[in-house]
Amino acid sequence: MMKKDILIVGVGGQGSLLASRILGxxxxxxxxxxxxxxVHGMSQRGGSVVTYVRAGENVSSPMVSDGEADLVISxxxxxxxxxxxxxxxxxxxxxxxxEIMPMPVITGAAAYPDDIxxxxxxxxxxxxxxxxxxxxxxAGNGRAANVALLGAASPIIGGTPEEWEAVIRATVPPKxxxxxxxxxxxxxxxxxxx
Amino acid sequence: xxxxxxxxxxxxxxxxxxxxxxxxAGVTFASSYPGTPSTEITEYFSNHEDxxxxxxxxxKVACEAAFGASLAGARSFxxxxxxxxxxxxxxxxxxxxxxxxxxxxxAVADDQGMHSSxxxxxxxxxxxxxxxxxxxxxxSGECRDYAKLAYEISEKFDTPVFLRTSxxxxxxxxxxxxxxxxxxxxKPYEKNVAKYVMMPAMARPRHKIVEERTKxxxxxxxxxxxxxxxxxxxxxxxxxxxxxxxxxxxxxGDRATYLKxxxxxxxxxxxxxxxxxxxxxxxxxEELDPFIEDFCHAAGxxxxxxxxxxxxxxxxxxxxxxxxxxxxxxxxxxxAIPVRPPVLCPGCPHRGxxxxxxxxxxxxxxxxxxxxxxATAPLSSVDSTIDMGESVSGLHGFLTAxxxxxxxxxxxxxxxTFVHSGITGLINAVYNQSNVTVLILDNSITGMTGHQQxxxxxxxxxxxxxxxxxxxxxxxxxGVRRVSxxxxxxxxxxxxxxxxxxxxxxxxxxxxxxxxxxxxxVKRLPPVSVDPDKCRKCRKCMSVGCPAVLFSKETxxxxxxxxxxxxxxxxxxxxxxxxEGGNA
Numbered sequence: 001m002m003k004k005d006i007l008i009v010g011v012g013g014q015g016s017l018l019a020s021r022i023l024g025x026x027x028x029x030x031x032x033x034x035x036x037x038x039v040h041g042m043s044q045r046g047g048s049v050v051t052y053v054r055a056g057e058n059v060s061s062p063m064v065s066d067g068e069a070d071l072v073i074s075x076x077x078x079x080x081x082x083x084x085x086x087x088x089x090x091x092x093x094x095x096x097x098x099e100i101m102p103m104p105v106i107t108g109a110a111a112y113p114d115d116i117x118x119x120x121x122x123x124x125x126x127x128x129x130x131x132x133x134x135x136x137x138x139a140g141n142g143r144a145a146n147v148a149l150l151g152a153a154s155p156i157i158g159g160t161p162e163e164w165e166a167v168i169r170a171t172v173p174p175k176x177x178x179x180x181x182x183x184x185x186x187x188x189x190x191x192x193x194x
Numbered sequence: 195x196x197x198x199x200x201x202x203x204x205x206x207x208x209x210x211x212x213x214x215x216x217x218x219a220g221v222t223f224a225s226s227y228p229g230t231p232s233t234e235i236t237e238y239f240s241n242h243e244d245x246x247x248x249x250x251x252x253x254k255v256a257c258e259a260a261f262g263a264s265l266a267g268a269r270s271f272x273x274x275x276x277x278x279x280x281x282x283x284x285x286x287x288x289x290x291x292x293x294x295x296x297x298x299x300x301a302v303a304d305d306q307g308m309h310s311s312x313x314x315x316x317x318x319x320x321x322x323x324x325x326x327x328x329x330x331x332x333x334s335g336e337c338r339d340y341a342k343l344a345y346e347i348s349e350k351f352d353t354p355v356f357l358r359t360s361x362x363x364x365x366x367x368x369x370x371x372x373x374x375x376x377x378x379x380x381k382p383y384e385k386n387v388a389k390y391v392m393m394p395a396m397a398r399p400r401h402k403i404v405e406e407r408t409k410x411x412x413x414x415x416x417x418x419x420x421x422x423x424x425x426x427x428x429x430x431x432x433x434x435x436x437x438x439x440x441x442x443x444x445x446x447g448d449r450a451t452y453l454k455x456x457x458x459x460x461x462x463x464x465x466x467x468x469x470x471x472x473x474x475x476x477x478x479x480e481e482l483d484p485f486i487e488d489f490c491h492a493a494g495x496x497x498x499x500x501x502x503x504x505x506x507x508x509x510x511x512x513x514x515x516x517x518x519x520x521x522x523x524x525x526x527x528x529x530a531i532p533v534r535p536p537v538l539c540p541g542c543p544h545r546g547x548x549x550x551x552x553x554x555x556x557x558x559x560x561x562x563x564x565x566x567x568x569a570t571a572p573l574s575s576v577d578s579t580i581d582m583g584e585s586v587s588g589l590h591g592f593l594t595a596x597x598x599x600x601x602x603x604x605x606x607x608x609x610x611t612f613v614h615s616g617i618t619g620l621i622n623a624v625y626n627q628s629n630v631t632v633l634i635l636d637n638s639i640t641g642m643t644g645h646q647q648x649x650x651x652x653x654x655x656x657x658x659x660x661x662x663x664x665x666x667x668x669x670x671x672x673g674v675r676r677v678s679x680x681x682x683x684x685x686x687x688x689x690x691x692x693x694x695x696x697x698x699x700x701x702x703x704x705x706x707x708x709x710x711x712x713x714x715x716v717k718r719l720p721p722v723s724v725d726p727d728k729c730r731k732c733r734k735c736m737s738v739g740c741p742a743v744l745f746s747k748e749t750x751x752x753x754x755x756x757x758x759x760x761x762x763x764x765x766x767x768x769x770x771x772x773x774e775g776g777n778a
Contacts, residue, residue, distance in 0.1 A: 024205045025205070028205055033368075033369065034205060036205070036367040038207070039309065040233075045536040045539060045642075046539065047534055047535055047536035060440045060443040060511075061440045062333075062362055062366035062368065065513075065523060066510075066512065066525035067526065068512070078532070081529045082534075084528075085527060085529065100741075100757075101754075102532050102533065102535070103537050104532045104535075105532055106736065106741065106743070107571050109532075113531055123526060
């Protein structure tokens with residue numbers, strides 16, 4: 001039975017809602033049942049945020065239990081480490097190496113870890129890390145980092161290039177379609193590099 | 195009243211689906227006060243042309259307006275978060291007695307896990323207290339279905355109806371099938387003193403009607419198909435509703451038989467006894483209070499619930515699998531890393547005022563909104579935050595009990611929160627003569643819930659121009675003679691006004707005015723920059739807790755150019771002129 005349990009994580013305000021809606025549209029176009037769970041309100045103010053995307057023949061809970069996710073897409077390096085434990089053994093983590101300092105680090109109460117990559121290696125995961133913001137800037141707009149990450153994760157998510165193009169066209173405002181399609185392609189190249 | 199199915203299924207937020215249900219049910223009047231996670235219901239509903247939707251100053255006013263619309267014959271609606279229901283409860287406990295004319299539904303969104311709330315109260319207790327039936331959908335499809343059904347129940351049983359959601363239902367998306375809108379014939383208003391004037395002689399017979407109605411509703415729910423049995427192994431029986439049902443289904447699949455309740459109040463003892471007799475072992479799975487479980491015990495039904503599950507927070511399927519099947523989750527431990535709590539945004543007007551309050555070491559009576567974050571490090575200025583409006587009325591009590599604090603304590607309250615529940619507290623302080631100093635943080639919007647208009651902004655829910663409440667005139671009218679206005683980014687002037695008003699031997703109000711930095715019409719300025727040669731690494735710029743100002747021991751301060759909006763606050767704080775380019 002086809003089943004996809006995905007987390008999209010990052011810092012409030014980074015655009016995870018658009019990414020989850022593109023995924024929702026993709027799974028719907030594939031005829032699957034799908035549930036998304038979003039975060040609104042106080043946590044959106046620069047806090048750690050998570051959006052769940054679940055697809056399958058029949059989805060009950062809109063959320064994914066720890067240790068059961070197939071894929072985590074993170075917009076930020078520290079958040080990748082924060083949610084690594086939600087992946088199942090052998091699950092895939094795709095993350096942007098961008099670093100955003102949380103307030104305890106800014107105030108000097110804590111340090112931003114400088115060993116994220118090696119600590120991730122302690123989890124039994126497939127990891128793909130790249131600078132999604134730079135890739136998006138190369139595509140024409142840094143705000144398209146979310147779609148670059150989707151491109152990088154697309155081999156795990158499934159879907160044909162035509163299906164992806166169709167859902168991006170249907171979800172993104174018309175004037176940003178081209179830049180997002182380019183960002184998606186650049187993300188996919190990162191995945192092919194491995 | 196079944197409409198024609200319109201389109202293929204769509205992915206919809208639970209809140210959008212409730213709004214769709216309202217529209218299809220022919221609702222024409224909605225009045226609400228924003229509150230996470232309920233806010234988007236009224237926003238989605240307002241997108242329709244042929245309805246009236248509005249933001250009211252608070253939930254009590256909203257519900258009273260909805261009742262008025264019902265009395266006039268319209269199908270009416272109000273939405274609120276769980277704590278908003280406390281505000282509206284005054285009306286609802288009595289509208290339970292009067293009943294309705296046009297159907298009236300009140301959506302209440304609980305916030306298990308407190309993602310954006312000050313407590314975790316279980317609103318089902320209000321259904322029982324007010325004796326108002328409560329439906330609880332478990333996904334977006336049911337949000338739409340139950341919203342429509344609620345109007346049929348409301349009119350059939352002559353009662354307001356609660357629609358209870360939770361964060362994970364309100365803010366999750368799942369599939370919804372849309373139907374056409376069907377407008378019911380408008381009911382004429384008929385004067386009926388015995389029904390609608392709740393003085394003792396009329397209320398006594400109405401109470402008897404309420405008790406009879408509750409019995410009929412329980413029997414109806416048991417036979418209507420709203421409560422469903424979902425068959426599986428009869429070794430395990432589960433009673434659940436709402437999101438907890440989805441978790442249970444995920445965890446146990448067909449290893450259990452379920453009684454899925456669509457109506458969580460009133461409950462039918464006969465229905466539950468009959469279900470209990472079918473299964474070997476019965477569990478009640480419900481987040482927060484043992485509401486259904488207590489009912490089962492009182493009905494003499496043996497079951498397990500809170501002996502296995504917490505009274506606090508959200509559940510997960512893994513938690514249920516472990517408690518009932520003894521199957522432990524294989525999840526590794528989370529990494530021990532710095533937390534990332536929510537923060538005031540770069541350019542936030544509240545940062546200026548909290549910097550000054552912190553600097554002056556004042557005791558700050560806080561309130562509900564983005565500015566609650568003024569309690570967090572490094573601004574650390576707020577001493578208490580309880581409910582909407584308590585900052586003002588609480589400070590009055592505080593200073594009356596300890597007048598020595600008069601020149602050391604202030605209240606801070608947002609514009610929308612002040613209109614919601616701060617005005618009466620201010621009237622009380624003037625009337626009972628305490629020397630409060632109240633800061634109204636006017637950022638020209640209701641911020642935390644995602645930018646809703648309010649009576650101060652001069653715009654309606656639909657962004658149409660309307661009268662803008664004049665805060666200064668209002669404060670004068672209630673008897674506050676000392677009213678001043680200041681820009682919180684003018685740090686010196688803010689401190690000077692505060693010093694002066696704290697000394698005043700009468701109540702004063704300072705309107706701290708600067709728009710929310712996230713508003714579209716607020717100009718984002720080019721980012722500031724740090725001259726590394728001038729930076730002496732004194733960390734003064736770090737004292738305002740701006741996410742865009744970074745610091746390293748080696749190189750000193752630097753600016754995250756993608757986050758900085760050029761507000762210039764850090765520039766003003768730098769004693770060495772190392773930060774430049776802002777709007778200082």
